[in-house]
Amino acid sequence: MLRDITIGQYYPSGSIIHRLDPRVKFAGTFVYIVSLFVFKTFWGFLPAAVWLITLVIMARIPVKYLLKGLRPMLFLLLFMAAMNLLMTPGEVIGQWWIIKVTKEGIRSAAFMSLRLALLIMGSSLMTYTTTPTALTAAMEHIFRPLKIIRVPVHELAMMMSIALRFIPILLEETDRIMKAQQARGADFESGGLIKRAKAMLPILVPLFVSAFRRAGDLAQAMEARCYHGGKGRTKLHPLKYKLRDIIAYIIMIGYLVGCIFIP
Amino acid sequence: MIRFENAVFEYIRRDDEGNVEGITRALDDVSVHIKRGEFVAVLGANGSGKSTFAKHINGLLVPEEGKVFVGGLDTSDDNNLLKIRQMAGMVFQNPDNQIIAQTVEEDVAFGPENMGVPTDEMQQRVDEALEKVGLIAEKDNSPNRLSGGQKQRVAIAGVLAMKPECIIFDESTAMLDPAGRKEVIATAHELNKNNNITVILITHYMNEAMGADRILVMDHGKIVMDGTPRQIFSKPEEIRKYKLEVPEITELAYRLHKAGAPMPAFVLDEDEFMEAIRSAKAAGALS
Ligand SMILES: Nc1ncnc2c1ncn2[C@@H]1O[C@H](COP(=O)(O)OP(=O)(O)OP(=O)(O)O)[C@@H](O)[C@H]1O
Ligand SMILES: [Mg+2]
Numbered sequence: 031m032l033r034d035i036t037i038g039q040y041y042p043s044g045s046i047i048h049r050l051d052p053r054v055k056f057a058g059t060f061v062y063i064v065s066l067f068v069f070k071t072f073w074g075f076l077p078a079a080v081w082l083i084t085l086v087i088m089a090r091i092p093v094k095y096l097l098k099g100l101r102p103m104l105f106l107l108l109f110m111a112a113m114n115l116l117m118t119p120g121e122v123i124g125q126w127w128i129i130k131v132t133k134e135g136i137r138s139a140a141f142m143s144l145r146l147a148l149l150i151m152g153s154s155l156m157t158y159t160t161t162p163t164a165l166t167a168a169m170e171h172i173f174r175p176l177k178i179i180r181v182p183v184h185e186l187a188m189m190m191s192i193a194l195r196f197i198p199i200l201l202e203e204t205d206r207i208m209k210a211q212q213a214r215g216a217d218f219e220s221g222g223l224i225k226r227a228k229a230m231l232p233i234l235v236p237l238f239v240s241a242f243r244r245a246g247d248l249a250q251a252m253e254a255r256c257y258h259g260g261k262g263r264t265k266l267h268p269l270k271y272k273l274r275d276i277i278a279y280i281i282m283i284g285y286l287v288g289c290i291f292i293p
Numbered sequence: 294m295i296r297f298e299n300a301v302f303e304y305i306r307r308d309d310e311g312n313v314e315g316i317t318r319a320l321d322d323v324s325v326h327i328k329r330g331e332f333v334a335v336l337g338a339n340g341s342g343k344s345t346f347a348k349h350i351n352g353l354l355v356p357e358e359g360k361v362f363v364g365g366l367d368t369s370d371d372n373n374l375l376k377i378r379q380m381a382g383m384v385f386q387n388p389d390n391q392i393i394a395q396t397v398e399e400d401v402a403f404g405p406e407n408m409g410v411p412t413d414e415m416q417q418r419v420d421e422a423l424e425k426v427g428l429i430a431e432k433d434n435s436p437n438r439l440s441g442g443q444k445q446r447v448a449i450a451g452v453l454a455m456k457p458e459c460i461i462f463d464e465s466t467a468m469l470d471p472a473g474r475k476e477v478i479a480t481a482h483e484l485n486k487n488n489n490i491t492v493i494l495i496t497h498y499m500n501e502a503m504g505a506d507r508i509l510v511m512d513h514g515k516i517v518m519d520g521t522p523r524q525i526f527s528k529p530e531e532i533r534k535y536k537l538e539v540p541e542i543t544e545l546a547y548r549l550h551k552a553g554a555p556m557p558a559f560v561l562d563e564d565e566f567m568e569a570i571r572s573a574k575a576a577g578a579l580s
Contacts, residue, residue: 163395195395198437247390254351254383255393255451256375256407264409266402266419 041158047089048159051275052168055156062152065289099154114139166191184260295327299359319345321514332485334502335495337511338536343495347463351381381459382452388444398432404455422453442473459491499540527559
């Protein structure tokens with residue numbers, strides 16, 4: 031059922047990584063990304079790969095699942111590799127027509143794709159181990175200082191969590207409207223792009239009408255329950271650091287320092 | 294607890310240029326007093342002003358003329374609004390469009406969070422509220438997986454966690470199946486009886502109104518009838534004038550009564566109907 035789909039790709043295994051404070055995982059992902067850019071030799075990949083593998087094992091995420099996360103980025107990955115392969119000047123080791131492959135090109139293509147693959151897997155590890163709700167809470171917390179420059183941090187976080195709640199409902203509704211239109215003879219499968227786009231119009235219109243209606247209802251329900259922005263608001267589950275979170279921060283710093291000095 | 298004093302509210306429809314196209318008087322000089330602990334049903338045809346009436350009770354709307362007081366506080370004073378909304382909670386019609394959070398427990402906490410209830414007290418309030426509506430087992434689940442009746446009970450728990458004195462149900466059973474409807478109405482009665490919570494139940498189902506202490510009938514923005522179910526439904530002609538239906542069993546008894554059968558002019562439900570037949574039989578009026 032559509033209602034049961036999870037947004038993002040949370041993989042609940044209840045591991046220690048799952049139980050870490052979401053802010054720690056947010057910071058950890060950031061540190062990891064930075065660490066991928068501080069080295070210039072292949073040796074630098076060693077700590078980064080070990081780090082990722084250790085975390086994946088600790089988080090009990092199946093490798094198959096992790097690789098699945100790479101799939102949507104595969105095109106970007108290949109594109110980057112090809113660009114590096116063909117555009118890097120240097121010692122030519124093969125040439126067909128106007129295509130030249132250089133030694134430096136091979137090296138840099140391998141380097142870039144390895145780096146990008148680790149980056150993608152490292153960041154999807156965060157979404158695998160953290161619920162969208164926790165991520166939203168973490169973001170609200172981390173970006174709180176931006177309030178000084180009038181970024182509506184609380185409102186953005188609220189928007190995000192409302193969107194997360196309503197996406198499955200709207201998906202289900204889309205499905206229902208589509209079935210209703212199909213029952214009346216609408217055809218969404220055949221024809222060219224323009225014809226298909228035209229067929230979508232009778233779906234989008236009722237969907238938008240309903241989405242606006244829902245938004246109005248929801249705003250009223252929130253107001254009726256004393257919502258008046260983030261001021262003076264408390265939380266049922268406030269984010270609180272535990273000992274394990276502090277230890278995780280220390281390990282993280284150690285890792286980053288190691289990455290900078292080892293190569 | 295709730296007092297309307299000559300309240301008037303108008304919706305002004307405007308066209309694209311902002312010119313007034315039409316005015317609907319949704320509340321027309323409404324004066325009524327609802328006491329603490331009462332169970333009041335509000336009936337009326339579509340567009341008679343029931344929702345507008347309801348929205349005045351928790352300050353979502355403020356009267357243009359006249360006053361509305363909730364627990365002695367004037368709803369037109371902005372400083373009272375949060376207190377009024379805490380005292381008078383509202384359960385709406387569409388179960389999906391009033392659940393905000395992604396787990397049952399977090400949704401129930403939404404009101405208290407807005408009120409700034411301290412975290413240690415919050416969990417206790419949430420658990421108590423979920424216990425009362427019988428959904429404590431669903432605490433950590435996604436509201437999307439619940440039935441319509443359960444979702445409405447989550448909404449009720451969300452109101453209860455704010456420790457209200459009054460709950461307004463604006464057609465909260467309209468989108469539910471019969472089982473879900475029963476769940477919600479039973480919960481409303483329980484809260485009224487055990488916790489002395491004032492209940493205002495807006496509904497199109499007459500049999501739901503039969504269980505109330507008092508019924509208000511609205512028509513074109515006015516309260517046109519006010520009395521116990523017995524008083525209201527023993528005047529079926531008047532009721533029909535406001536495009537309402539009398540429950541079948543009550544209607545049947547009324548017609549029998551008019552036709553000269555030994556039947557009282559008003560029976561509340563099937564039990565009373567059977568009781569009337571039995572007593573008529575005992576008196577030898579039926580053979
Ligand atoms: N936002 C609005 N703008 C303009 N007119 C409105 C608006 N809301 C309600 N009205 C009008 O005000 C009148 C009273 O509406 P209200 O929603 O209070 O009726 P109701 O008794 O709750 O009806 P229903 O049984 O359909 O829920 C109706 O004539 C309606 O058309
Ligand atoms: Mg209404």
